Amino acid sequence: MTFDEVDEMISSHKEEFLEQLFTFIRQKSISTENEGMTECADLLKAYMEESGIETKIMQTEGHPIVYGEMVRDKHSFTLLIYGHYDVQPADPLDQWVSPPFDPTIRDGRVYGRGTGDNKGQLMAQLLGIKIYKEVFGDLPINLKFVFEGEEEKGSVNLPRFVSDNQELLKADLVYTADGSSHYSGSPLILLGARGMLSIEITVKGAEWDNHSGNTGNIVPNPAWKLIDLLHSMKDENGDVLIEGFYDYIRSPSEKEMELLRQLPFDQKKIGSKIGYSGLTMDGESYYRKLTMEPTFNISGMESGYTGGGVKTIIPATASAKMDIRLVADQDPSYVYDRISDYIKEYDPDMEVEFLGSMKPSRTSADMKIVDVVTNVVHQAYNTKPLIQPSLSGSLPDYVWTSILQTPSIIMPYANFDQRNHSPNENIKLDSFFGGIKCTCTLIERLGEYDKSFEK
Template identity: 35%
Template structure:
C-alpha cells in the first residue's frame, strides 16, 4: 500500500485520534490544568509508541514535561529533530465559541477545537506521516527525533535549559517545526525570520501629591506633560526610532528577500480599507510587508495617568506611566536596546520630574538564510503537493525558542507550517482547515523522502 492510500483509508480514524487529544484541556497557563497537561503528554507518548517510534520518554522539567522519541536506523543519512508543543491557550471568553472548545467539531471542512491548529493538529501531522512511512515501507528514509514541549504558550520557560542539558540527545542536522501558517489558502510559505522582543515599563513622578491646577498650574512640572514629551522623542517625523544605537545589528534587506516580499503581491490599499484606516504609517522607505517582517519597531502599548473618570477634574498629576515593547530583527541585542532606551529617556527628562524604568522581557530574533538546502528542499516538497513552490517570508511575531534551537543545537530551523492566519489562533472558534490536514501529511512525507 502506498502512503497516499494509507492516509486515504485511515482519514476518519486519524481525525478521531486527533479529536481524542484535542479533548484534553492542556492549558499551560492555568495551574488547575496541570493534570491535563500530564494527560496530554501521556496521550502523546502512547501515540508515538503506537506509530512505531522508539525511546519514547516523558522528561520532567521544572514545569511541564517534554516528550521525546526517535527512530535512528538510517546510517549516513540526515537527522531531523521535529519540534512542537502540546499545550494550548486559555479559552475565554467561552460565550464566543460556537461549539465548546474541548469538544472537537467538524463544520464546512474545518476541525474546530482549542489546539486544532496551534499546535496539536500540526504536531499530529508529523506523527501520522512518520507512521505511514514506517507501516508502508518498514523504515524511515532519514533519522528522526521528536521534542514536543508543554510550555510554549507560556514562553517555553524551561525548554532552553532542557536543550542545554540534552545537546547530545537532541543533536540533529536540521530542526523541523510546524507551528506557522501558509501565506494564504493554496500558497505555502516558509518563514525565514521571526522578530525578537524586549519590553519595559516607564514611570514618571513629580510632586509628593497631585496638585490643584489653579493654585500650581504653570509653576510646577506635570508628570503627564513630562511623559508625553519623552515618548514623542522616541521617533522622528519619518517613523524611524530616534534612540541612539537602536539600529545596531539591523541588516539591510538583501535583493533576494526584497524579491520574495514582492512576490507575495500584498495589496496595501486592501489592508488599509480592511482596517478602517485613512492611511497606513511606518518607517519611510519600506513597504508594509518589509516593515512588518524585516524592520524593528518601538511601540507604545499603554499610556496612562491622572484623572480618567467621567467629567472634569482640574488636577496636575504627580505620576504618569507607559508600557513599551520593541520587535527586534537581525542581530539586535535586546539588552543593549533596553539600555539604550533607558539612557535616552533619562537624558531627556524634564527638570523637576524623575523617570524610572523597569526592564522586562528579552528575546533575540531568529533568522536563517533561505538558500539553505534544507529550506530549498522544503519549498520543493510544498510544490509537489500544493502545485506551487513555497515563498520565503519573514514573520513579524516572535517565537523566542526558535533562536535557542538554532544557537544551542547549531542546526538550521525549517518553519514548515500548515495553518492559515484566519484560523483564530488564541481566539474563540480556533480551527484547522482539513484541506491542509490532508496536504500537510503528504508534504511532510515528500520532504522526508527528498532528504
C-alpha cells in the same frame, strides 16, 4: 518507490488517522489551568512509541516535554520536529457549535479545541512518519522530537530545556508545523520571527498632585517632561535617535528582498483588515517594515486626570509603556541598555524598567535547505508556497537559531481560518491530510539531501 502509494495509503487509512486525532483531541490538555497535562503527555508518548519512536517524558519546572528519537546513524541528516500538545482554554463554551473536546466533522473540517493549534498539525507529522515507514521502509534520516506542554503559556521553560540539552537536541534543521497558512490559501513558509522588548518609563514631579493654580508655573509637570523625552527619541521620519539602537541589524539579502516583493499585497484589502484606510505604501515597503525593521512603539501612557469634567491638577507622575519589536541580530538586553543610557543622560531622575523580552530569529533564505523544503511543500500541495523571511510578530524561534545554533523553518499546516484560541477552532480535512503528505515527502527529500552543501 512512488508518491502515488503515499496518496493511496492516506486515502485508505483516513478513518483510522482521524480516529487517532480525535482521541488526542478528546484528551484535554489546558496548560494554563493545569488540566489533563500528564495524561496527554502519556497519550502522546504512546502514539510515538507505536510508530517506533523511542520516547521519554522529560520534566521541567512546569509541564513536561515529550522527547523522542529515531536515530539511524550519526552521519545522516537530523531533523528536529517541534510542536506542542497543550491547548488554550475552551471558553466561552456557549459559542461552540459542537462541544470543544468532542471532535466533530462538518463541511470538510474537524472542529474541536486543538484541531489546528497544535494537535492536528502535530499528529499529521507523526502520521507522515508512520506512512513513510509503511510505504518505503526504514527512514533515510534521523528524527528528533520536542513536544512541549507550555506553548500556550509563553513557552516559559523551553529556553532552559534547550540550553540544558544542547547535545541531545543536536540537529541539522528544526521544523515546526504551527500557525496558519496564508489567507490566499497558499502554503506559507516562515524563516524567523521578530523579537520583543517591553519597558516602562516613569517620570516624577512633586510628591503629590498639586493645584494647577496655586502651584502653576512653580511645580514641574511630569507629563510634559515625558512628552519631551519621547519626542527627543524619534525624528519626524520615524527614525529612532537613540545611539546604538540600530546596531547589529542584519541587512536583508537580495533573495530575502526578492521574497518580500513576491508576497501578495492589496493596499485596500489590508487597509480594511486593520481598520486604517490611510495606508499608502507599496508591497515591498510594507513587508520590509513588518519583517526587516524594528519598531519603537508606545503602547500606553498614563498621567493625571482623564475622567469626566475637569480636575485642575499638576500630576505627580507620568508613565509610558513601550513595546519594541526587534529584528535579527538585535539583542534585547543590548537595546535595553542603550535606551537606559539615553534616558539616564537625558535626565538622571527619570526611571526606566525592563518588563520582558524575547530574542529575534532568522534563518537565511539563501540556505540550500530552504530550497529543499520549498520544493517539498510545492510538490505536496501542488501549489508554489509563499516564503516570508520573518514573521512580523514574535515566537520563541530563537531557542533553535540562537541557543541551539540551528536553522529553523516554520511551515504551518492549518488553514488560515482555523480560529485558533477562539470558539469553533477547526482544521480542514485537506489541511490535515496535506500535512501528512508534506511530512512524508519532507523525509524522503531530506534523505537525498547532502548536508555538506551548506558548508
